[in-house]
Every structure is written in structure tokens, then in C-alpha cells.
């Protein structure tokens with residue numbers, strides 16, 4: 122909006138965010154929790170974050186990001202920061218709710234969200250080896266363990282599935298699944314002799330510091346590459362006299378963006394598709410849709426109630442399986458860079474979208 126804005130000094134890139142335990146106990150939607158915590162983490166100064174950044178940080182759509190941020194603006198938990206002249210500064214937020222850090226906080230390193238990890242897969246679960254981002258639930262569980270592993274006094278994490286679930290306000294099946302996949306990716310390990318016999322048994326987990334260091338380093342080098350395209354913009358514009366080339370570049374640019382946006386959602390979808398129980402419940406839910414519409418049209422209330430109950434059961438089953446796989450609904454939505462054109466380059470009326478950056482990602 123304005124360049125003569127505030128004197129607020131901001132970190133150019135946040136390396137971590139702090140999630141207050143108070144927020145964890147209060148907010149169950151995982152994206153809400155992460156996005157709001159990004160704002161609270163920098164409220165001593167202010168949090169500068171475009172919707173695009175919220176969505177790429179936490180892998181959700183811009184539309185979803187703005188819906189969530191607007192919700193908290195309306196609740197008056199966060200506010201827009203104004204400059205000396207009282208004008209609102211774009212993309213600058215401050216948290217104004219009750220202190221979220223009274224009960225302490227959980228540190229989330231951003232590289233955990235930005236790195237694709239290699240999973241060995243599981244023959245027993247019928248899931249092949251694959252590479253993917255961690256789900257938000259997995260990031261929560263891992264960060265909780267890391268907090269203890271990085272404490273020089275403890276160096277390891279000792280806890281039970283139930284104790285983790287209680288502290289993070291997750292279901293035990295979500296925690297169990299998250300631990301399974303974190304071990305599958307070798308991010309954590311537990312010595313065989315420490316393995317607990319049941320859910321309330323205490324187990325010792327070790328963090329794979331070597332792998333974590335490597336991921337952190339890789340994420341930092343990617344960050345450097347990401348800031349480069351701005352330089353190429355000028356170079357391209359001066360040489361951009363070939364319209365045909367430009368068109369090809371443009372198409373390729375959007376293809377790449379769409380592919381990237383869909384990648385994480387596709388990964389989560391593929392994991393759900395591979396789950397037999399989930400697939401069965403989803404098929405059942407789909408099968409019920411037409412009969413429900415028919416019963417509604419016919420005014421057959423009794424039949425409608427019966428079918429709706431079956432549909433609810435199927436949906437419950439689907440949710441339970443998602444929990445077991447540590448997949449939240451947010452993990453299933455593609456994270457488009459530009460919500461205006463859904464990374465197609467065109468608005469619904471056929472005009473070009475302004476989000477095109479010549480030379481970037483080519």
C-alpha cells in the first residue's frame with residue numbers, strides 16, 4: 122500500500138514459529154493453529170505474511186488462508202497493523218488476544234514443513250516407498266518429541282502414546298499413526314528394548330539429528346534459489362521480443378505451478394486411496410447420495426433419516442481412517458499460489474492474470 126510505512130523491523134524469513142500450549146488446547150483445526158501461531162510468534166514486532174505465504178508455509182489454498190485469517194480478524198484475536206498515519210499496512214498482522222504463551226509453547230521449525238522426506242513404506246500396510254511432506258499432525262508430534270530430545274538434560278523423549286495425545290489434543294490413533302510414519306521416515310527411532318507393551322506404556326524415542334540437520338540445510342539452500350527469480354525478471358523483459366516463446370514460457374510456468382500446488386494434496390489423496398477401509402467407506406458414502414436426493418424429493422422422511430444415518434456412519438468411518446493415517450482435511454486441498462486464477466493464468470472472463478512472473482520457475 123505505502124512505502125513510508127512503519128519502523129517495524131521484521132525477520133526476512135521466519136525459521137520457526139511458536140505454538141502456545143493454550144492455543145493447542147483451544148484450536149482443533151490444524152491449519153488454524155499453525156497460521157494463528159505464525160502471527161502470535163511475531164506479535165512483539167508484527168507478522169508480515171501474504172496469504173500466499175500462509176498457504177505455502179502450511180500447504181493449503183490461499184482461499185482457505187484468507188478465510189481463516191479473516192475469521193481471527195473478526196474475532197479480534199488479531200488485527201491489521203497501521204502506520205503513523207493510521208493507514209492499514211498490507212499483509213501485516215498483530216495478535217491481540219490473551220497471551221497464548223502463559224503455559225509455555227511448542228517450537229515448530231519451518232524446515233519440517235518445507236522438506237519432502239523419504240518413507241520406506243510398509244508391506245504390511247500395503248504402502249510402497251514414497252517421498253512426501255509431513256502432515257501437520259506429524260509435524261506436531263515430531264516437534265513435541267524434538268523439544269525434549271534437544272533439551273541437554275534429557276536428550277531423548279520419553280512418553281506414551283496417551284500422554285502425547287493428551288498434551289497435543291490429538292486422538293491416540295492419530296498419534297500412533299504419526300509415530301509410525303515418523304519412524305518409517307527414520308526421523309525418530311526407538312530402541313527395541315524400550316518398546317512399550319501398550320498405549321499407556323512409556324517409550325523412549327531418539328531423534329535422527331543427522332537427517333534433521335541435512336533437511337534444514339537443504340531447506341535453507343532452496344530458500345536462496347527461491348529469491349533469485351526477481352533478478353531474472355528484468356533480464357527477460359528486455360529480451361522478450363519473441364511472442365511465441367513468451368507464450369510457451371507462460372504455459373510452462375503455470376503448468377509447473379499447478380503441478381507443485383497439487384503435489385502435496387495428491388500425495389495425501391494417494392495414501393487415502395491405498396487405504397482399503399477408507400475406500401470402502403467413501404464408496405458407500407457416494408452410493409448413498411442419489412437415494413438420499415430421491416428420498417428428499419419424494420418427501421419420504423423415514424427413508425431419508427435412515428439413509429442419512431448410514432451416510433453419517435460412512436463419513437465417521439472416513440474421518441476415523443484419516444485420523445489413523447494422520448491426514449487432516451487441509452492436507453487434501455491443493456495449495457494454489459494464486460487463488461484468482463487457480464494457477465491457470467486466466468481469469469474466468471478470459472483475461473490474463475497478473476500473477477505471471479516471466480523467467481521464474483522456467
Ligand SMILES: [Zn+2]
Pocket residue numbers: 459460461462463464465466467474475476477
Ligand atoms: Zn493468477
